[in-house]
Amino acid sequence: MTDRILIRNGIVLTQDPQLGEMPNADVLIEGDTITDIGSDLAAGDARVIDASGDIVIPGFIDTHRHTWETCIRTCAPDFALITYFSAILDKFAPHYRPEDVHSATHWGALECINAGITTLVDWAHIMNTPDHADASIDALSATGIRSVFAYGFPNTSLVDWWFGPDYTGSVLTSDGDEARRLRSQYFSSDGGRITMGLATRGPGFCKPDVVRHDWELAKELGINITVHVGMDRFGYTKGQVTALRDMDLLYPGTTYVHSSHLTDEEWQLVSDSGGNVSLAPQIEIQMGHGWAPAATAEQYGVPVGLSSDVATTAPSDQFTQMRAVFGSERGLAHQAAWDDDLDGLEPSPGLITSRQALSWATIGGAEVAGVADRTGSLTPGKKADVVILDGSAVNIAPIIDPVGAVVCAADVSNVKTVLVDGEILKQDFKLKASLDAPRTAVKDSRDYLLAMFGEPEPGWLSATAST
Ligand SMILES: [Zn+2]
Numbered sequence: 001m002t003d004r005i006l007i008r009n010g011i012v013l014t015q016d017p018q019l020g021e022m023p024n025a026d027v028l029i030e031g032d033t034i035t036d037i038g039s040d041l042a043a044g045d046a047r048v049i050d051a052s053g054d055i056v057i058p059g060f061i062d063t064h065r066h067t068w069e070t071c072i073r074t075c076a077p078d079f080a081l082i083t084y085f086s087a088i089l090d091k092f093a094p095h096y097r098p099e100d101v102h103s104a105t106h107w108g109a110l111e112c113i114n115a116g117i118t119t120l121v122d123w124a125h126i127m128n129t130p131d132h133a134d135a136s137i138d139a140l141s142a143t144g145i146r147s148v149f150a151y152g153f154p155n156t157s158l159v160d161w162w163f164g165p166d167y168t169g170s171v172l173t174s175d176g177d178e179a180r181r182l183r184s185q186y187f188s189s190d191g192g193r194i195t196m197g198l199a200t201r202g203p204g205f206c207k208p209d210v211v212r213h214d215w216e217l218a219k220e221l222g223i224n225i226t227v228h229v230g231m232d233r234f235g236y237t238k239g240q241v242t243a244l245r246d247m248d249l250l251y252p253g254t255t256y257v258h259s260s261h262l263t264d265e266e267w268q269l270v271s272d273s274g275g276n277v278s279l280a281p282q283i284e285i286q287m288g289h290g291w292a293p294a295a296t297a298e299q300y301g302v303p304v305g306l307s308s309d310v311a312t313t314a315p316s317d318q319f320t321q322m323r324a325v326f327g328s329e330r331g332l333a334h335q336a337a338w339d340d341d342l343d344g345l346e347p348s349p350g351l352i353t354s355r356q357a358l359s360w361a362t363i364g365g366a367e368v369a370g371v372a373d374r375t376g377s378l379t380p381g382k383k384a385d386v387v388i389l390d391g392s393a394v395n396i397a398p399i400i401d402p403v404g405a406v407v408c409a410a411d412v413s414n415v416k417t418v419l420v421d422g423e424i425l426k427q428d429f430k431l432k433a434s435l436d437a438p439r440t441a442v443k444d445s446r447d448y449l450l451a452m453f454g455e456p457e458p459g460w461l462s463a464t465a466s467t
Pocket of ligand 1: 064066123228257309
């Protein structure tokens with residue numbers, strides 16, 4: 001038995017600027033680490049995975065997903081953000097039991113692995129009791145995915161946690177003692193497959209003393225903050241970054257989720273303070289947050305990661321996110337060129353590229369998640385988080401530009417093999433994990449939560465649906 005794996009003869013898109021794209025290369029893995037990338041590497045006693053004609057990429061990074069919502073998947077296809085708040089966060093979330101958080105997180109993490117997402121930032125704002133937190137962490141660890149458990153807050157009441165009567169938000173705060181318990185119980189090392197972050201609400205949704213408490217808690221625990229800012233026409237999401245500046249709370253490593261409507265001043269503040277953005281382009285366009293401002297972020301030198309946000313309303317894979325941002329950002333550039341009456345014989349200026357889109361889904365996401373030191377690119381010395389895409393598939397072959405194949409053609413059905421930490425979690429299109437028990441659990445949670453929701457939304461199957 002060997003713990004060496006050689007991925008042989010793939011089209012290797014390393015996402016490492018030093019190594020670039022290699023049309024015929026091998027990836028050598030020893031234990032949990034990539035140790036070499038190159039041509040005709042000696043296999044020795046390594047187990048060989050033939051990747052001839054296939055595309056080898058680093059695992060995708062999902063930088064913001066409310067994984068607890070997986071058990072109510074696609075319940076809200078037509079929702080705008082404001083209706084999402086009143087239905088999902090006020091009529092589903094308060095009823096969640098720890099077992100529902102567990103089933104949804106487990107199922108969502110398996111979905112990630114199946115889709116080639118090897119790192120998941122689990123934005124867990126369903127911490128209704130300590131048992132809910134334990135359930136999240138247990139489910140993540142059961143699947144073997146790399147993850148950042150972003151400890152959130154309860155969602156037991158929309159008024160308490162999001163929209164206070166004076167629209168300055170709640171008087172409640174993230175539970176510092178509970179956060180300290182989790183940090184010491186599960187995350188005493190920052191080198192594990194699961195690490196910890198703090199998911200919090202920020203100015204506009206909280207009173208200033210609550211904001212200060214949460215930011216100082218993150219600093220005390222030595223973990224990064226992730227916070228939703230600048231979205232939709234919500235007045236209270238305007239000026240959140242400047243408010244943090246005024247409170248001297250712009251920390252490096254903070255993830256500003258959505259950031260759809262930051263001002264130029266705020267972009268500069270995010271850039272100067274070492275912040276980053278997580279964009280969920282499919283959701284943002286569909287639900288009304290705004291455009292996914294990836295090109296603007298690049299102009300300010302702010303790292304960009306992509307994210308799926310909510311399974312209630314859109315697909316949760318990174319192919320969807322890449323194509324959504326690729327289409328929307330280019331669409332805006334084309335529209336601007338039209339509005340400026342530019343000569344149509346030249347391409348519109350400022351078009352983003354497929355290579356940018358792939359980088360945001362991989363190494364950019366790793367920077368946003370705070371794990372670029374260990375994943376996000378195929379680089380010797382980094383952890384072996386690797387995805388092999390089927391280059392022979394009917395929607396992929398023939399390949400001319402392999403990045404074009406990934407960004408403009410591939411989908412989840414092409415994810416052939418997935419490794420995390422050198423551990424094979426999916427091989428030859430089949431997950432190693434059994435889906436039977438987790439599928440039953442997630443259906444049970446769905447049925448329970450539908451029953452608790454009350455009058456069903458139009459279009460829903462009955463709460464006793466057998467599907
Ligand atoms: Zn979100």
